[in-house]
Amino acid sequence: MKFEVPSLPYEKTALAPYISEKTLELHYEKHHKGYMKKLKDAIADTDDANKPLEDIVLQAEGDLFNNAAQVWNHSFYWRSMKPNGGGSPTDELKAAIERDFGDVKHFHDQFAAAAKGEFGSGWAWLIMQRDGHLAVISSSDAENPLRSGHTPLLTLDVWEHAYYVDYYNERGDYVQAFLEHLVNWDFAMENFLASR
Ligand SMILES: [Fe+2]
Structure with missing residues (x-):
């Protein structure tokens, strides 16, 4: 797997005033990257180091699952939002x-x-x-x-x-x-x- 979290799909100021730059700074830089660091530390030198993230999410238990899933969930969450979003599906x-x-x-x-x-x-x-x-x-x-x-x-x-x-x-x-x-x-x- 790739050992970095994906870039945010917008600037950290882009969701204001609904989600502030400060929240995105803390949430992305500290929480999301923090889960990734713990995941990387846990799988270093194991077979999991070569697996796609989704496979670890599907198969792991305990702390390994928690950190892998939190990495996946946050990447998915950032993309679930956009500036000027809302409205209705088409x-x-x-x-x-x-x-x-x-x-x-x-x-x-x-x-x-x-x-x-x-x-x-x-x-x-x-x-x-x-x-x-x-x-x-x-x-x-x-x-x-x-x-x-x-x-x-x-x-x-x-x-x-x-x-x-x-x-x-x-x-x-x-x-x-x-x-x-x-x-x-x-x-x-x-x-x-x-x-x-
Ligand atoms: Fe979060």
């Missing part, structure tokens, strides 16, 4: 959202409920299940839907380190800002089309 993804949630508003409601309802640290996800239907789930700590055979389309980090600097304890305001102003439907569409 084309086939819009049709699938309407089929499985009723409309975009109901998707927002379910996603917000999952993101706010996750007790403690974790993630909220839009996934495609094995049967092709879309669903919203949350996961605890580093847990990743790939382990259950789902295809992730979008994710939101709901660890406190993702929002506390900007929103203090108001996780709901952060979730609303993500849905209304940041969510990257183009990325979700890419994942949706690739999974079929």
